[in-house]
Amino acid sequence: MNPVVDVVVIGGGHCGLAMSRALTQRSIDHVVIERGEVGQAWRAERWDSLRLLTPNWMTQLPGQGYTGPDPGGYMGAGEVAAFLADYARRISAPVVTGTTVLRVSALASGYLVHTDRGDWRCRALVLASGAYRKPVVPALLAQALPPGITQLTSQAYKRPGQLDDGGVLVVGASATGLQLAQEIHHSGRPVTLAVGEHVRMPRLYRGRDVQWWMLASGLLDQRIEQVDDAARVRRLPSPQLVGTRERSTLDLNLLQQQGVQVVGRLAGVRDGRALFSGSLRNVCALADLKMNRLLDGFDAWAQREGLAASVLGPNRLERPGATVVAASPVLSLALEPQIRTVLWATGLRPDHSWLALPVFDRHGGLLHEGGVVQGAPGVVALGLPFMRRRKSSFIHGAGDDAHELAAHLAEHLDRSAGLRRHATPAAAARPFIGPSTAFTSESLAS
Amino acid sequence: MQTQTTTAANTVSNGVNVQALLGAREALSQAPEAARFKWRATSEWVHGTQSRTTIDGFHGLGGEQRHRQAFEFHTDHPEIFASEDKGATPVEMVLVGLAGCLSAGVAAVAQHRNIQLRSVKATLEAGMDIQGILGIDDKVRNGFDGVKVHFEIDADATPEQIAALVAQSQKRSAVFDIMTNPTDVHVTASKRT
Numbered sequence A: 001m002n003p004v005v006d007v008v009v010i011g012g013g014h015c016g017l018a019m020s021r022a023l024t025q026r027s028i029d030h031v032v033i034e035r036g037e038v039g040q041a042w043r044a045e046r047w048d049s050l051r052l053l054t055p056n057w058m059t060q061l062p063g064q065g066y067t068g069p070d071p072g073g074y075m076g077a078g079e080v081a082a083f084l085a086d087y088a089r090r091i092s093a094p095v096v097t098g099t100t101v102l103r104v105s106a107l108a109s110g111y112l113v114h115t116d117r118g119d120w121r122c123r124a125l126v127l128a129s130g131a132y133r134k135p136v137v138p139a140l141l142a143q144a145l146p147p148g149i150t151q152l153t154s155q156a157y158k159r160p161g162q163l164d165d166g167g168v169l170v171v172g173a174s175a176t177g178l179q180l181a182q183e184i185h186h187s188g189r190p191v192t193l194a195v196g197e198h199v200r201m202p203r204l205y206r207g208r209d210v211q212w213w214m215l216a217s218g219l220l221d222q223r224i225e226q227v228d229d230a231a232r233v234r235r236l237p238s239p240q241l242v243g244t245r246e247r248s249t250l251d252l253n254l255l256q257q258q259g260v261q262v263v264g265r266l267a268g269v270r271d272g273r274a275l276f277s278g279s280l281r282n283v284c285a286l287a288d289l290k291m292n293r294l295l296d297g298f299d300a301w302a303q304r305e306g307l308a309a310s311v312l313g314p315n316r317l318e319r320p321g322a323t324v325v326a327a328s329p330v331l332s333l334a335l336e337p338q339i340r341t342v343l344w345a346t347g348l349r350p351d352h353s354w355l356a357l358p359v360f361d362r363h364g365g366l367l368h369e370g371g372v373v374q375g376a377p378g379v380v381a382l383g384l385p386f387m388r389r390r391k392s393s394f395i396h397g398a399g400d401d402a403h404e405l406a407a408h409l410a411e412h413l414d415r416s417a418g419l420r421r422h423a424t425p426a427a428a429a430r431p432f433i434g435p436s437t438a439f440t441s442e443s444l445a446s
Numbered sequence B: 001m002q003t004q005t006t007t008a009a010n011t012v013s014n015g016v017n018v019q020a021l022l023g024a025r026e027a028l029s030q031a032p033e034a035a036r037f038k039w040r041a042t043s044e045w046v047h048g049t050q051s052r053t054t055i056d057g058f059h060g061l062g063g064e065q066r067h068r069q070a071f072e073f074h075t076d077h078p079e080i081f082a083s084e085d086k087g088a089t090p091v092e093m094v095l096v097g098l099a100g101c102l103s104a105g106v107a108a109v110a111q112h113r114n115i116q117l118r119s120v121k122a123t124l125e126a127g128m129d130i131q132g133i134l135g136i137d138d139k140v141r142n143g144f145d146g147v148k149v150h151f152e153i154d155a156d157a158t159p160e161q162i163a164a165l166v167a168q169s170q171k172r173s174a175v176f177d178i179m180t181n182p183t184d185v186h187v188t189a190s191k192r193t
Helices: A014-025 A040-044 A077-090 A139-144 A175-186 A210-216 A230-235 A252-258 A280-304 A308-312 A395-417 B002-011 B018-030 B090-112 B159-171 B174-180
Strands: A004-010 A030-033 A101-106 A111-115 A118-127 A150-153 A167-171 A191-195 A261-264 A266-270 A273-276 A332-334 A339-344 A379-381 B042-047 B050-060 B063-075 B117-127 B146-155
Touching: A004 A014, A004 A111, A004 A395, A014 A030, A014 A077, A014 A395, A040 A077, A118 A395, A139 A266, A167 A175, A175 A191, A175 A252, A191 A252, A191 A280, A252 A261, A261 A280, A280 B159, A379 A395, B018 B090, B063 B090, B090 B117, B090 B146, B090 B159, B090 B174, B146 B159
Parallel strands: A004 A030, A004 A118, A118 A379, A150 A339, A167 A191, A167 A339, A191 A261
Antiparallel strands: A101 A111, A111 A118, A266 A273, A273 A332, B042 B050, B050 B063, B117 B146
């Protein structure tokens, strides 16, 4: 007989742990299945120099804030993994490590979770295996590249030393693309960076971290229902930010000053040449306009809140200047012999290939409403971009979503159990684990 | 004041039926097959460098469609090319397409953003080194070496809002995309009987 549990949480990262705590608080019987160790992606699937895009004081999970000496700094991947491991211990999360989920299917009632170390039966399921698991690579372009060129995704990239000497074409202008372009350029390899639509932000605005502004002004708490075009905001690439000791801004202007060649979106490969879109000027104009609207919004918020004197005060930092685009941007580039490596920084998506349920749209995207998966009662997701709120994919965003979705699961379990659950006060008899301090987003702003 | 603003917002009209466009967007996201269009043109060589191109039917929304009338366009080359100049140069027709596409986009985006337009003037200039088409220099491409478009827009909007209209129009423009990205062009021939 397979073990039976009310809820199986798939993934022992920040989302799975936040949900585990919320379920524990409700005395809901559950298990967290983790393919490796807690925080596995941070241990094995990130490049060496990666740091969070959010400052340490924002790296919070329900009941656990940052207590280290550097609240304004940015954690490296190893520190994030340690933070999560510490959290898992503190909340006594029932994590089953070293167990990979191979298939999840529906039973007459509930779900069967088939793993490489036995099966579980459950009545509800939490998909918390990560929003950034599977690289998105434009297949036609990848196939068209000459076979002599090494192709690598940002997930497989660790450090410049693993690349051949010689030129590198970095495709993608998110935080990842810009950070890797800079790091590889500093290693002495000439870098060309292909830039499509992107999100530009200064690291600091008026002396404060831009993430402080995002959070304090309420932007990160903005709910998906308040947004005009949900599909669009969910597709947005990560903002061009980097977490460094100097809290410096990373943008296309800096990279160009340092010697990185900036070109348009990689639009085709023909006769051994990479062809770049002539839209570079416009995607830069769009990003500049949006950045300035964002900063205008911060100013307006500060004025409304009466923070003008203390926050706006002296204009400590000028607005970043318009993105400089070469008079004649390069439209095509002979790949060989100059370019030895193409590094795809074209985004990561969730991997739900093991989920044998009819819950996907025609592009393979998970059909869900605020994380409540459509077509599979009692299945919820966590951590997807702008899933319920702008902060849903942030570490500190997991708490509120987990809290609300745990309530949804509790209702589902009650409904599916009928009176049985109310007849046995098993839930009330379970020990209560973990601190009960209510987690509110307000507490982060202080 | 509040009422006036609301009234003004509701009366913005650039002659673009944004509701219909949004409705189509919603409907076509559910029926992707109907979103597949075929645009067509037929041309007859007239004489010299002159051709007459007719635009009439197209395919879309799952069936054959027609314009309200057929449109004819004459293309030729100017007299300095020893031609008769009976119509715009084909490369100028490309500018016609770009101007029409971007301006339509500006109007639609303005309507959607509740911005009243009074005038939208676009001035376009494309650079071209004809050493390419004349085969003088293999290093010179046949086509444009660059296109400049300048919009002069009179509207109830800030300069930033106007810049954003023009940027968004480029982002959603078919002709802008056609001109900025490679397109597979497949030309065949047969003997007329």
